[in-house]
Amino acid sequence: MDHYDLLIRNGRVLDADSGFDDIADIAISNGKIERIGPNINPASSSDSIDASGQWVMPGMIDTHVHVANAADLGRIRGLGLQMVAGAGATTVIDLGGSMDALTAGITARGSGVNVGSLGYLKPGETVPEGRLSPGKIAEIVDTALEAGSLGIKLWGGYYPFTPDETAKFISTANDIGAYVAYHVGTTATGSRLDGLREVPALLGSKGRIHLAHINAYCRGSILPVEDEIREALQILDDLRGQIVSEVHLARPNFTLGKCNDDGNVLADVVGNCLRLRNYDPTADGIRAALRDGYASTVDETRTGLVLVTGERGIELFNEGNTDVPMSFPVNNAISAFQLTAAKNSQNEFIVDAIGSDAGVLPRNVNIEQAMRLVKFGALEPTEMVLKLSLNPAKMMGLNSKGRLSEGHDADVTIIDPELGKASHGIVAGKLIMLAGRVVGSGGTILTTRRGERAIESTGIPYETIDISKAMMYSGRI
Ligand SMILES: [Zn+2]
Structure with missing residues (x-):
């Protein structure tokens, strides 16, 4: 019997290259897609993901x-x-x-x-x-x-x-x-x-x-x-x-909130975004836009940066002496x-x-x-x-990427269609994101022949x- 490292079961498999769009299982071994088809025996794989109701794409x-x-x-x-x-x-x-x-x-x-x-x-x-x-x-x-x-x-x-x-x-x-x-x-x-x-x-x-x-x-x-x-x-x-x-x-766009000593914004983009909603192109204008939830700045969490607005946004804007990233939904x-x-x-x-x-x-x-x-x-x-x-x-x-078919790299993204978001990420047959939570580490650098020596070091x-x-x-x- 064949033996696989990972089986992704019962997902709606979507492949743009072949036009394949059907419920199927995907069997993965050694970082490659080994087989795609219905009803692959779950006992043939060391590990499996139940992708019922999910969309599975390269x-x-x-x-x-x-x-x-x-x-x-x-x-x-x-x-x-x-x-x-x-x-x-x-x-x-x-x-x-x-x-x-x-x-x-x-x-x-x-x-x-x-x-x-x-x-x-x-x-x-x-x-x-x-x-x-x-x-x-x-x-x-x-x-x-x-x-x-x-x-x-x-x-x-x-x-x-x-x-x-x-x-x-x-x-x-x-x-x-x-x-x-x-x-x-x-x-x-x-x-x-x-x-x-x-x-x-x-x-x-x-x-x-x-x-x-x-x-x-x-x-x-x-x-x-x-x-x-x-x-x-x-x-x-x-x-x-x-x-x-x-x-x-x-x-959202991204720009910088920095203001000069007179309190006027420096970046054209920021001024335009503020004027669009009748705020003054000044530090106080930014504070008002933050308070109203129109402007945002960013805060750091363990898993990434997030947009913040309101009083916390104003606090960060003041702490950063206006020189902070700004975002407007424009x-x-x-x-x-x-x-x-x-x-x-x-x-x-x-x-x-x-x-x-x-x-x-x-x-x-x-x-x-x-x-x-x-x-x-x-x-x-x-x-x-x-x-x-x-x-x-x-x-x-x-x-070797971008395609869900046999012999290609086992890089897979699974989408929860109800949430409209990715639920799982798989690189070379290994889970890097599981139920919305990043579990991968390290990474592979894509380079050209000329860069091999530098990356090797x-x-x-x-x-x-x-x-x-x-x-x-x-x-x-
Ligand atoms: Zn860019």
Whole structure:
């Protein structure tokens, strides 16, 4: 008789690759899926999970998180790794972090998730101040790969380069075979629709890129929101062979509350959020918005950061001397919804994936929000799985993940459809989240061949991936 390590029994198994959607058992051995079928003998397995009434999907892959930034909000290292596992992720890609912060996080508070990271480009930290020569740009991309990153993240919305430098970063990463993600914006444009309009010129006919959180560029700052959404979708569809993209579905934004000595808020975003509801753009305005429950800041618990408002929020704001993270429920639901659901004339989704832009930010709501779209009828269950797992796997070239079929990695996410949340997470056949509670530890770093030596020296397990297989380079197959 066959013998398995783990059996997931009686769940509704959803696989976007094969279109499979039926009640079945999944048998796992040695970290791989051995068999999927009805009525596998429970006595044939050492361990089993009863998934009756639950949905079973290939492990959620979140291609946009923040868990490895030296300046992360959490004072406890690695808290973001706990939070992503608690939300049902089994693999995450840190979109702009340092490998040192990542390895420290995995060591301190790893949750068993697989993590890849893109090196962030910040003048004065990872990049010299002032104009950059092509040689310097090549050196910066090389340094990121040698450190173990999968590539680079251009943070145009915060640290914009000139259009020439931006184009050179992209073409250099493309030539070297590094992954490259872009939060749009250069010195000539912003983190808005104009930044997205600039992308075709930056890419030329050959450039390849991952465009981050498309909804962030459709907030109605240039045109009415509906027109921005329509134009953004057209730009993405026209660039179909050259880009991959994601949206996030969270209502809360994140920004900084810091005020100057006169008590006026420094960040534009904060001022705008306050004025939107007729609060003064001042420290007292923030206090009033916190008191009313409109503004939130974050507090730290053992399992992660949480949004807090009211008197406790004011206390934290005062303790932090205004220099604390702030959040307002202002992200546009219409753009998130339309960008997620939109299909092109070939009936293909225009935006490939749902990515949280969360991690250590308390808005890891991919599954929660996608389940709402499923209940609403905007996504079929297997379409949700496509956006949460199969397409993200393809985006990263993770060909053994994103699929629930024999021979693939036994990374699995189980969803409680009543709660609309992940209940269990399994990585390589091992439970990392059980009934909503994170039980995993450590983790595996995803790196490229060039980063093997650096990761080896940390002692953390790693898996080497081939970025030439990433969808931006290999195409949509
Ligand atoms: Zn981000």
